[in-house]
Amino acid sequence: xxxxxxxxxxxxxxxxxxxxxxxxxxxxxxxxxxxxVYVIGFRGxxxxxxxxxxxxxxxxxxxxxxxxxxxLWLRQHHDGVLTIxxxxxxxxxxxxxxEDVCANTH
Numbered sequence: 001x002x003x004x005x006x007x008x009x010x011x012x013x014x015x016x017x018x019x020x021x022x023x024x025x026x027x028x029x030x031x032x033x034x035x036x037v038y039v040i041g042f043r044g045x046x047x048x049x050x051x052x053x054x055x056x057x058x059x060x061x062x063x064x065x066x067x068x069x070x071x072l073w074l075r076q077h078h079d080g081v082l083t084i085x086x087x088x089x090x091x092x093x094x095x096x097x098x099e100d101v102c103a104n105t106h
Contacts, residue, residue: 017052018052020093021044021052021054021093023092024054024091024092024093024094025042025044025054025056025092025094027091027092027094028056028091028092028094028096029042029056031091032056032058032096035063035067036063037058037059037061037063037064037067038058038059038061039056039057039058040057040058040059041056041057042054042055042056042057043055043057053095054093054094054095055088055094055095055096055097056094056095056096056097057097057098058096058097058098059098060098060099060100060101061098064087064098068089068096070089071087071088071089072087072088072089073085073086073087074086074087074088074097078104081103081104082101082102082103082104083101083102083103083104084099084100084101084102085099085100085101085102086098086099087099087100
């Protein structure tokens with residue numbers, strides 16, 4: 001069976017959304033690099049609602065809390081004697097995440 005070809009307006013919408021997503025990623029990465037933030041990598045997926053999501057992972061730095069004063073705590077997990085806190089901020093439709101690592105002292 002041959003799949004139905006999407007109509008022109010559907011294709012145009014998909015292209016427009018892809019351009020917006022890619023442009024947001026590019027703006028985020030350029031901003032981070034201009035501010036001396038090391039970009040580890042990025043990942044993307046389409047959520048259940050059909051919305052593309054991009055996360056840029058950056059190396060931890062005390063500078064990030066100054067650069068992103070509106071950063072929010074996302075989660076915490078333990079790895080041996082370490083407690084790892086994940087922080088994030090949204091910019092240009094992209095989530096920027098980093099982890100702060102703390103040693104447990106008790």
